Each structure stands twice: as structure tokens, then as C-alpha cells.
Amino acid sequence: MTGEINDRDHPDTDEVIAVFLDGEQLIAPVARAHIRDGRSQISGGFNRESARRLAVQLKSGSLPVPLSLIQESGVDSILGKESLERSLQAGLVGLGLVLVFVIAYYRAAGVVAAVALICYAIVTLAIFKLVPITLTLPHIGGFILSIGLAVDANILIFERIKEEIRIGRSLGSAMEVGFNRAWPAIRDGNVSTLITCVVLLWFGNRLGGGLINGFALTLFVGVLVSMFTAVMVSRNLLQAFQAAGLGRAANLFTPEKIQPRSTGQRPQSAQGGQ
Numbered sequence: 451m452t453g454e455i456n457d458r459d460h461p462d463t464d465e466v467i468a469v470f471l472d473g474e475q476l477i478a479p480v481a482r483a484h485i486r487d488g489r490s491q492i493s494g495g496f497n498r499e500s501a502r503r504l505a506v507q508l509k510s511g512s513l514p515v516p517l518s519l520i521q522e523s524g525v526d527s528i529l530g531k532e533s534l535e536r537s538l539q540a541g542l543v544g545l546g547l548v549l550v551f552v553i554a555y556y557r558a559a560g561v562v563a564a565v566a567l568i569c570y571a572i573v574t575l576a577i578f579k580l581v582p583i584t585l586t587l588p589h590i591g592g593f594i595l596s597i598g599l600a601v602d603a604n605i606l607i608f609e610r611i612k613e614e615i616r617i618g619r620s621l622g623s624a625m626e627v628g629f630n631r632a633w634p635a636i637r638d639g640n641v642s643t644l645i646t647c648v649v650l651l652w653f654g655n656r657l658g659g660g661l662i663n664g665f666a667l668t669l670f671v672g673v674l675v676s677m678f679t680a681v682m683v684s685r686n687l688l689q690a691f692q693a694a695g696l697g698r699a700a701n702l703f704t705p706e707k708i709q710p711r712s713t714g715q716r717p718q719s720a721q722g723g724q
Contacts, residue, residue, distance in 0.1 A: 476507055537590045544594055545571065548601050556608050562687040563604040570600045570679040574672050583671075588664035596672025599643065603680030607632045621692055629685055636680065640673050647673070 468478040549567065553560035574593065583589060611628030619627065650666035 477504065533587055534585075534590070537587055537594075541590060541594045541597070545597055548597065552601060552604065558691055559608050559611075559688065562684055562691065563601065563608070565687060566604060566679045566683040567597070567600055569683050570672075570676055571597070573679070574675045577671055577675070578668070583664075583668065586661075586664055588661045589668045592665040592668030593672055596669050596676060599640065599673055600676035600680055603632075603636045603640075603676060604684055606635055607680065607684060625685075625688055625692065629681070633681065636677065640677050643673050644670060 469476045545567070549564045551560075552563045552567075556563065574596070577583075578585065578589075585593075607629055610632040611624050614624035614628050614631075615621065647666045647670035650662050651670070654662035654666060
């Protein structure tokens, strides 16, 4: 680097030389003199301790640091690549089959679930990219499992809404009560899964199990995102369907005709049914 600066046409022009360690900037001094023989001098408001610490940081890349082996595993490069590609294909096929099922069985509500599931996949993969999380086989396994949990929440909501329609509620009232009554089951099931993920992460850290940690981490993130998309995204989309008048109650949720049951009582209001 100093050789490149030395060879420039105007070596005496002020040049900022930023120094980074592990992706963090340590210092960004300005070279105000011609750098010769790869040596330069930094001046500034340093005391003895800060100058010593900076010198140690600058030299740390050349210091012999002892390494301790935590975990070792060997996978053939061809086998690892093939397994990763097949896992990704399995995840895409599974996602496609789930979308086909919910659309075929729940019709317009299935389209809502499909959109919510696609939003879930986009948000989850975006989080993996930002963290960042390298997708290995355990990570993909946790992600695929979380897809099933995301769909399960939508199914619980839709079945609860169908039950409310059967007892004679209007579509709007059934949606409000159905979401409110399905939420405790969704919450409890997902919290149980999150607790399991925390236990797996704890054991993985104690035992040095990187594979366990990868599976638990992606499943944990996926469950959190699925709780948001299943309730918030699905709810808003269903309300938009209802407001637009895109389907009757029976056609919105199932191919079969929903017959209201005769209970001898008038249905309660959305607030009273809670």
C-alpha cells in the first residue's frame, strides 16, 4: 500500500490511510510527507497508553496467536454442494406444494395464506442476509420446518373463522372473533417452539455443536417472523378481501358450502364472543 502511494504523481499531497482490523476502523491518519522505504509516522493527540495500544493493534496481524480446535468435520466438496442444492430444491418443492394445497382447499383465503407465506419467506431470507447467516444444511432444515409452522398458524385462523360462520356470524364478525380466538393457540405453540430453540442453542454452545446452533437459530428467526406474517399480514389481506366484496363467506374459505348451525341462540357480538 505504501509503495502504491509512493509511486503516485504527487506523493506530497495529503493522503488518508485508513487502518481496519476485523472490519472496524482503528485509525485514519493523513500522510503529510513522502513515504519512503515503506515507513511513515503518525502524529496526533496520543498519550503513552493509547500509542502503545494502537501499536499492539497494528502489529497484531503478525503476532503468533495459538488456535484451539473446537469442532472438526469433513465433507467432500462435491457431496456438500450436491446436498445443499438438493436441500434447496426440497425446500422450494415443499413451499410450492403447501401453496397449492392451501389455495385448493381454502380458495380465496388460501391465496391470502400464500401471499403471507411468500412475505414470510422474503422477510426471513432478508434477515439471514442482513445478520448475516450462512445457509448450511442445518440452517435450511430449520427454515423448511418454520415454513410448516407458518402455514399451521393460517390454518388455525381459517378453521376458527369457519366455525364462527357456522354458528351464524357475519363474515366480518367471524373474522374478528376467529382471529382473536385462534391467537392463544398460535401464541402458545410458537412460544413452545421458541423455548425449544433456546434450549438447543444453549446445548449447542455448551457442547460446541455448530450444526445444532444453525438449526435452532434459523428455526427461532422463522417462528418469530411467522407469528407476525400469519396474524398481521393475513388479517389485513382478509379484511381487504372483505371490503372489496371479492367473495361470499362460503366461497372465501372452502369449496364446500358452510351451513350455519341452528343453536337456538343469537350469535354474540365480536366483543362479547371473546
